[in-house]
Amino acid sequence: MPNQSNESRPFHKDLESILYAHVPLPMFTMDEEGALLNMNEGAMETLRVDWEQNQRSSVFQLFEPECRESLYLALATVNKISQVEKVELIKRNGETFETFCLSLQLLPDKQVIAFIAPLIDKGMDPLTGVPIRQEVxxxxxxxxxxxxxxxxxxxxxxxxxxxxxxxxxxEGYGDQVLQTLVRRLLWQLPNQQWIARVSGDEFIACAAIKGELPKKETLATYISSIIQQPFQVDEVQFTMTASIGAAVYPMDGKSVEMIWNSLERALRHAKARGGNCVSWFCQELKDEWIHPFRLENDLRRAVENQELELYFQPIFETTTGEHCGEEVLVRWNHPALGVLGPNFFIPVAEEIGLIGVVGKWVLDEACKQKALLIEKEASSVPMSVNLSLRQFLQPDIVDMILDSLNKYGLDPSLLEVEVTERITIDMNRAMKVLQKLRAQGIRVSLDDFGTGYSSLQYISQLPIQKLKIDKSFIAEIGVNSQVEAIISMIIHLGHELDLTVVAEGVETEKQLSFLKEKKCDTVQGYYHAKPLTFSEFKKYLLS
Structure with a gap:
């Protein structure tokens, strides 16, 4: 390289700055010996390099040994004959990258700038830059x-x-969510070996347990926390959850086929539990596995064959023990598998497009049975019916609810719909639907409060009348003082917002006493009454 005058150097340095500022590719700068001199955020994320610890370190140590000779020759070539060199590099975790090495001849110390791009024809996903399913x-x-x-x-x-x-x-938002999630997993998951994209919204991650730490449960906690970090896309902020199947090699399978099978079974179990959880493969899953295809076909016939059934769980005033409401719960009396809870089959109904049919049946049947109870002078308190997220987002959901009420002559004040914090994924839509329901006199409660990740600002904006504390919190009363503090905070928050607070899953005298002390308004759970069939519930009320 010819000698440069001092006057020319600012211009040449500006050229490097312009490239870093305006070229949207991961890139790094190195000298002719391969020492790293500079690196943008894209390169740090792609190569998973902590720049503070790797300044002036050798670029060769980032890649597999068989690639180092190719990279060394490319560096030598671009500095000798001033041409662009392309070299294929393989990272230590198996990801393949195509790297273009461009010599900046005008810089005084033979610096070389490298642009990185994933090889999409080498089994890489073009959207996220990680391996595809076939490479797993x-x-x-x-x-x-x-x-x-x-x-x-x-x-x-x-x-x-x-x-x-x-x-x-x-879909543009969805793509950005997937890209952000992959970057987080690559960057934040401890002892991560590799990440791959299995399908549109499904990924597989592999991490090592080195010695005793981190333990598998710790890694599961990391995975969940990474996914649940808020996503910011343009002006929209929202959160995601995931169903996660987990397995350990070699305990849960000593071959690729066996470990893959274990993972799929564990994932199905996580979905059956309602999602937003990690399900570990265990011996029971080998015996209890139910093929989803069979479940789908059976569910399509369940309504027609009258296999769905409603249960009622009474709700009581905390201080007086007076019956003040009831929650309607749906069960599936499967002819071969027995009684199945909603967490098992509602997600399936959503996936195969049956949630409209199932949801309409639940609303109709609930109104029908409520009318019969009123006719028998057994119950005149409000009943609450759960709406799944996809059901809530149906364009005609308000009309569907009103049709069911009118069909059986029920006053709207006798119906309360339960929604979860997930409705805030589309805040504008949620506000319009809830305001229409309130205008008709239908009450709204926020179910499972504390398990989601909605902004408290959103909660204060929603036109709701009740907060329901999730039973997972109530189970910790008398066990975990920190959770007790959270329960106290939720009750106080609800009262500050002029909301009625309901505690779910109350099973012991100790739990009830704590809730009385904290002035929780109402409770439901096995301490007072388990969920009852219609005939059982009618006898319970009349007795």
Whole structure:
């Protein structure tokens, strides 16, 4: 390279700055020996390099040994004959990148700038830049064979209701969510070996357990917290949850096929539990696995065959014990599998497009049975009916609810609909629907409060009348003082917002006493009464 005058150097340095400021590719600068001199955020995320710890370190240590000679030759070539060199590099976790090395001849110390791009024709997902499903068996085999003494935890991650993001906000938002999630997993998951995209909203992650730490439960906590961090896309902020199946190699399978099968079973179990959870593969799953295809076909016939049934769980005033309401719960009397709860089949109904049919049946049947109870002078208190997120987002949901009320001559004040914090994924839509319901005299309660991640600002804006504290919190009364503090805070928050607070899952005298002390308004749970069939509930009320 010819000598440069001092006067020319600012211009040449500006050229590097312009590239870093305006070229939207991951890039880094190195000298002719491969020492790292500069790196943008895209390169740090792509290569998972902590720049503070890697300044002036060798670029060669980032890649597999067989790539180092190619990179060294490319560096030598661009500095000798001033041409663009392309070299294929393989990272240590198996991801392949195509790197263009461009010599900045005008800089005084033979600096080379490299642009990084994933090789999409080498089994890479073009959207997220990680391997695709077809590459997973190879990644597993190589990982397991290279370190046979290591233990690995694998997570099969399926984003809950991701389709609603695309439907409500647009596919562009959905793509950005997936890209952000992958970057977070690559950057934040401890001892991460590799990440791959299995399908549209499904990913698999592999992490090592080195020695005793981190334990598999710790890794699961990391995964969940990474996913639940708020997403910010343009002016919209929202949160996501995921159903996660987890398995440990080699305990849950000593071959690629066995570990993959274990992961899929664990994921199905997580979905059956209602999502937003991690389900570990265990022996019971081998025996209890139910093929989803069979479940789908059976569910399509369930309404027609009158296999769905409503249960009623009474709600009571905390201080007086007076019956003040009831929650309507749906169960599926499966001819072969017995009684199945809603967490098992409602997600299936949503996935196969049956939630409209099932939801309409629940509303109609609830109104019909409530009318019969009033006729028998057994109950004149409000009843609450759960609306799933997809059911809530149906365009005709308000008309559907009013049709059911009118069909059986029920006053709207006798109906309370329960929604979860997830409705805030489309805040404008949520506000319009809730305001229409309130205008008709229908009450609204926010179910499972404390388990979601909505902004408190949103909660204060929603036209609701009740907060329901999730039973997972109530179970910790007398066990966990920190959770007790959270319960106290929720009750205080509800009262400050002029809301009635309901505690779900009350099972012991100790729990009830605590809730009385904290002035929780109403309670439901096995302490007072379990969910009852219609005939059982009628006898209960009349007795």
């Amino acid at each position: 068996p190879r990644l597993m085999e190589r990982t397991f064979q290279e370190n046979q003494a290591e233990t690995y935890v694998l997570f099969l991650i399926n984003l809950d209701r991701f389709k609603l993001v695309n439907d409500s906000l647009g």
